Amino acid sequence: MTAAAGNGHGTxxxxxxxxxxxHDHHHHHGEDGDCAHAAARLKEAPAALDxxxxxxxxxxxxxxxxxxxxxxxxxxxxxxxxxxxxxxALTRQDERRVAPITIYRALDxxxxxGFVHKLETKNxxxxxxxxxxxxxxxxxxxxxxxxxxxxxxxxxxxxALRRVLTGAAFKPRAQVVEIAGTCAHCRAGAKGESQALx
Ligand SMILES: [Zn+2]
Ligand SMILES: [Zn+2]
Ligand SMILES: [Zn+2]
Numbered sequence: 001m002t003a004a005a006g007n008g009h010g011t012x013x014x015x016x017x018x019x020x021x022x023h024d025h026h027h028h029h030g031e032d033g034d035c036a037h038a039a040a041r042l043k044e045a046p047a048a049l050d051x052x053x054x055x056x057x058x059x060x061x062x063x064x065x066x067x068x069x070x071x072x073x074x075x076x077x078x079x080x081x082x083x084x085x086x087x088x089a090l091t092r093q094d095e096r097r098v099a100p101i102t103i104y105r106a107l108d109x110x111x112x113x114g115f116v117h118k119l120e121t122k123n124x125x126x127x128x129x130x131x132x133x134x135x136x137x138x139x140x141x142x143x144x145x146x147x148x149x150x151x152x153x154x155x156x157x158x159x160a161l162r163r164v165l166t167g168a169a170f171k172p173r174a175q176v177v178e179i180a181g182t183c184a185h186c187r188a189g190a191k192g193e194s195q196a197l198x
Contacts, residue, residue, distance in 0.1 A: 008132050036185040037078035037148030041127075045075035048129035052115050055131075061113065069093070070088075070106040071115055071127060080124035083107060119149070129171040137161055137175045141185035150183065 052071060056063040063071070073089050074081060081089070083103045090098040107125060110116040114132060116125045119140060126149050132138060137158035141150040160174075165172055182190075 035078065035145060035146045035148060037143075037150070037183070041075060044129050045072075048075060050125065050128065051131075052113070054116075055113065059113070061109075065105075066098075066102060067106045068111055070103060071110055074116060074125060074127035078149065080119050080122050080126045080142075080149055082122070082124045085124075117151075117176065118174075119178060120174075120176065121180075135175065137177065139177045139179065141183065142178060142180045143186055144180055145182050145186040148183055148185075188197040
């Protein structure tokens with residue numbers, strides 16, 4: 001589980017704003033620095049990218065520049081990004097057009113290697129540093145206020161779900177549960193800072 005900890009003051013990067021410009025997220029960019037998800041993500045990014053490089057070497061795979069760029073871009077934000085968001089962000093970075101098909105190919109690789117997850121309901125992708133076991137249940141907690149995504153996993157829920165699937169003789173392609181709502185950080189903020197926001 002990704003711990004939403006630390007304070008994000010001053011850790012918000014310009015890249016993050018660039019990536020998200022032009023999207024109608026209903027949050028204020030000024031709040032990004034306060035988002036615990038952003039702080040947690042920035043902290044885990046360097047180690048996660050090193051681990052991805054190492055995993056590729058071990059598996060005889062290559063984290064090509066485009067694959068790495070896509071993964072880096074996903075680690076530069078705590079919000080899920082779609083293939084077109086990624087194409088836009090990388091085009092801006094390289095100052096030459098990156099075609100969505102290139103992004104899709106890179107995403108396929110990153111999904112296969114277990115470096116990213118796909119959020120089916122949003123058709124968007126989040127980076128994951130966890131190296132899950134095959135078939136491990138992943139529960140996404142998607143905050144509708146800050147847009148941050150946390151991962152939770154519970155062996156009990158996983159076991160219960162497996163029993164349900166076995167009972168139904170259903171073979172799952174992906175075991176992903178998505179729960180939308182308000183994260184602990186935003187709930188605390190709404191209580192404590194409601195005056196400051198007006
Ligand atoms: Zn994960
Ligand atoms: Zn939130
Ligand atoms: Zn957040």
